[in-house]
Amino acid sequence: MNAESRRVKAAELQAFITRAFVAIGISAPEAASIAELMTRADVNGSDGHGVFRLPQYIRRIKGGAVNIKPAIRIEREAPGMALVDGDNGMGHLVMRFAAEKAIEKAKSAGTAWVGVKASNHAGPASLYASMPIEHDMIGLYLAVGNANHLAAWGGLDMLLSTNPIAVGIPAGAEPAIVLDMATTVAAYGKVKTAAQRGETMPEGWMIDRQGQPLTDPKRANEGLLLPIGGYKGYGLALIFGLLAGTLNGAAMGRDVVDFNNDDTTATNTGHVIVAINVAMFRELGEFKASVDQLVRDIRNSKRLPGVEAVRLPGEQSHAKRDAHTRLGIPMPAPLLQSLAALAAELKIAPLA
Amino acid sequence: MNAESRRVKAAELQAFITRAFVAIGISAPEAASIAELMTRADVNGSDGHGVFRLPQYIRRIKGGAVNIKPAIRIEREAPGMALVDGDNGMGHLVMRFAAEKAIEKAKSAGTAWVGVKASNHAGPASLYASMPIEHDMIGLYLAVGNANHLAAWGGLDMLLSTNPIAVGIPAGAEPAIVLDMATTVAAYGKVKTAAQRGETMPEGWMIDRQGQPLTDPKRANEGLLLPIGGYKGYGLALIFGLLAGTLNGAAMGRDVVDFNNDDTTATNTGHVIVAINVAMFRELGEFKASVDQLVRDIRNSKRLPGVEAVRLPGEQSHAKRDAHTRLGIPMPAPLLQSLAALAAELKIAPLA
Numbered sequence: 001m002n003a004e005s006r007r008v009k010a011a012e013l014q015a016f017i018t019r020a021f022v023a024i025g026i027s028a029p030e031a032a033s034i035a036e037l038m039t040r041a042d043v044n045g046s047d048g049h050g051v052f053r054l055p056q057y058i059r060r061i062k063g064g065a066v067n068i069k070p071a072i073r074i075e076r077e078a079p080g081m082a083l084v085d086g087d088n089g090m091g092h093l094v095m096r097f098a099a100e101k102a103i104e105k106a107k108s109a110g111t112a113w114v115g116v117k118a119s120n121h122a123g124p125a126s127l128y129a130s131m132p133i134e135h136d137m138i139g140l141y142l143a144v145g146n147a148n149h150l151a152a153w154g155g156l157d158m159l160l161s162t163n164p165i166a167v168g169i170p171a172g173a174e175p176a177i178v179l180d181m182a183t184t185v186a187a188y189g190k191v192k193t194a195a196q197r198g199e200t201m202p203e204g205w206m207i208d209r210q211g212q213p214l215t216d217p218k219r220a221n222e223g224l225l226l227p228i229g230g231y232k233g234y235g236l237a238l239i240f241g242l243l244a245g246t247l248n249g250a251a252m253g254r255d256v257v258d259f260n261n262d263d264t265t266a267t268n269t270g271h272v273i274v275a276i277n278v279a280m281f282r283e284l285g286e287f288k289a290s291v292d293q294l295v296r297d298i299r300n301s302k303r304l305p306g307v308e309a310v311r312l313p314g315e316q317s318h319a320k321r322d323a324h325t326r327l328g329i330p331m332p333a334p335l336l337q338s339l340a341a342l343a344a345e346l347k348i349a350p351l352a
Numbered sequence: 353m354n355a356e357s358r359r360v361k362a363a364e365l366q367a368f369i370t371r372a373f374v375a376i377g378i379s380a381p382e383a384a385s386i387a388e389l390m391t392r393a394d395v396n397g398s399d400g401h402g403v404f405r406l407p408q409y410i411r412r413i414k415g416g417a418v419n420i421k422p423a424i425r426i427e428r429e430a431p432g433m434a435l436v437d438g439d440n441g442m443g444h445l446v447m448r449f450a451a452e453k454a455i456e457k458a459k460s461a462g463t464a465w466v467g468v469k470a471s472n473h474a475g476p477a478s479l480y481a482s483m484p485i486e487h488d489m490i491g492l493y494l495a496v497g498n499a500n501h502l503a504a505w506g507g508l509d510m511l512l513s514t515n516p517i518a519v520g521i522p523a524g525a526e527p528a529i530v531l532d533m534a535t536t537v538a539a540y541g542k543v544k545t546a547a548q549r550g551e552t553m554p555e556g557w558m559i560d561r562q563g564q565p566l567t568d569p570k571r572a573n574e575g576l577l578l579p580i581g582g583y584k585g586y587g588l589a590l591i592f593g594l595l596a597g598t599l600n601g602a603a604m605g606r607d608v609v610d611f612n613n614d615d616t617t618a619t620n621t622g623h624v625i626v627a628i629n630v631a632m633f634r635e636l637g638e639f640k641a642s643v644d645q646l647v648r649d650i651r652n653s654k655r656l657p658g659v660e661a662v663r664l665p666g667e668q669s670h671a672k673r674d675a676h677t678r679l680g681i682p683m684p685a686p687l688l689q690s691l692a693a694l695a696a697e698l699k700i701a702p703l704a
Binding site: 185229278286311 | 428430432435460461462464465467503504505506507508509511517529531533537563580584585588590591594595598599600604605606628629630632633634638639645653654655656657658659661664665
């Protein structure tokens with residue numbers, strides 16, 4: 001089955017993803033909901049967390065690791081918080097439910113902290129941190145990653161994942177600020193991409209079990225990812241994991257399931273989404289004007305020699321969204337081939 | 353005036369700090385409250401943020417930069433949030449008020465996010481992140497630092513401070529986990545200490561305005577601190593500043609006052625304290641057992657060659673607290689001399 005790299009319109013991609021999930025037994029509205037979020041990831045340029053993951057998601061559903069008919073529900077609730085039980089459903093459905101709940105609660109409570117357990121991989125963190133922005137709220141998202149590639153600082157036992165943080169901040173005339181980052185120097189997806197391409201990794205991404213730099217990505221399973229800022233990034237990965245995992249009764253530490261190498265075990269993935277209602281703190285127009293001013297001060301900064309532009313978090317994603325919406329999403333040949341194979345396997349119409 | 357380095361009992365130190373603040377016009381109960389927190393900082397080993405700061409605090413009060421009779425109050429409130437107006441009072445008073453408010457609100461709301469404006473330097477972040485722990489709550493603290501030593505990634509304009517994060521997590525039989533970190537590789541206090549001692553800084557702490565490593569701490573004012581993880585730490589410093597500063601109508605970016613070089617201008621310092629009521633999310637005993645398990649898994653990890661111990665955030669501070677409580681707080685000669693000079697200036701009894 002051959003395919004050449006080409007651009008695919010977002011609507012075509014979304015329709016294809018929907019077909020795949022319907023074929024595997026997910027209800028049409030839920031399939032469309034997941035597909036919309038996965039497509040949004042690709043449109044935003046988060047290409048390691050969009051349709052690229054579809055074959056793995058389908059494989060894990062077929063393996064029985066994920067519940068295709070989840071009863072997602074609020075298990076506990078108070079004015080400023082909720083705990084969502086995802087019933088082992090697709091993470092996108094669970095997190096959309098949780099983010100909507102946080103936004104709803106923050107309307108009256110001012111701020112709402114919604115913890116999630118029994119969820120699954122939900123795509124890029126920025127998707128959920130951005131949801132409150134449309135409601136003039138700040139979004140803050142934390143998660144426990146679905147594989148441990150990190151040890152405590154100085155240790156060798158892989159007890160931590162690349163636990164990410166994402167924060168979305170509404171602006172006025174300027175685009176929203178959206179930070180989305182793993183607490184490691186490199187996300188594990190970057191290592192896998194380097195291996196695929198036969199590239200060498202820079203020093204600082206990984207170490208081997210002697211503490212020496214590991215630069216051959218094909219040997220990644222012998223090594224450890226390095227946290228940002230040494231012991232500081234270890235501290236952040238640990239704390240984000242405690243907040244997104246342990247607090248919610250979700251997997252953390254030794255209980256984290258490596259979902260890359262397992263198609264049958266529920267991950268019990270934990271997340272947190274916090275919605276912060278800006279107008280409760282400060283007159284909304286003033287806040288937005290302050291953010292705009294800061295964005296402009298940063299963008300117009302004097303620059304270090306050789307630096308082309310000083311950027312805001314999310315700026316490159318905004319640019320990709322514009323281009324991908326206009327021109328379609330660039331899809332490399334190996335990805336198109338794996339999606340064609342998936343279509344054949346599921347007996348659905350291939351990607352148009 | 354000479355003095356030799358020696359250990360000072362916490363009670364003596366606290367009494368001395370109280371005398372100093374009473375002498376400058378702060379009411380006795382408020383002076384005692386500030387002194388208790390500053391002493392706690394020294395007892396915990398946060399020696400750059402304890403009594404070391406007293407001469408500067410007194411100087412800024414004398415200069416009119418800080419209000420000694422603040423009317424600290426809730427300006428806005430909803431079930432899950434509050435905005436505290438510190439009325440330009442000492443940061444310790446303002447933050448104690450804010451943390452108590454967050455804890456009180458989290459009892460019923462489950463989680464409470466309390467923003468603070470018109471505050472001042474409040475000592476180490478860990479003090480406030482730890483307060484909810486005694487109530488079986490998690491504490492999360494963010495602040496805007498009181499001097500900009502950091503640029504946006506690739507930029508030269510110093511628009512950002514070392515904006516710290518601190519998180520306190522209650523455990524069961526194990527000591528609580530307390531993370532307290534600046535978003536830069538080195539806090540500016542470390543640079544000042546290196547300069548005092550005539551030491552060279554390691555590469556990676558600072559760069560000069562050409563982007564080259566700056567290792568002479570005496571030239572620190574020509575350079576920029578580096579964030580952890582490059583653009584990622586820049587993103588964290590920016591986001592923490594937006595949450596602790598901009599959201600609350602406190603100083604951020606170009607509006608931050610360098611309180612090291614200014615004794616007359618109010619800083620309008622912003623902070624955030626979030627209290628998260630663990631029992632609202634999960635049975636408290638189960639949570640604590642999970643934290644204990646994780647702590648032990650980390651502590652008992654296999655170690656990289658040459659590594660003596662794998663530590664939890666806050667572990668070294670716990671050890672110092674034990675030693676300092678038993679033996680007194682070690683105080684270097686230059687600090688004792690500056691406190692003796694302060695006692696003479698304020699006409700109060702010197703440190704016993």
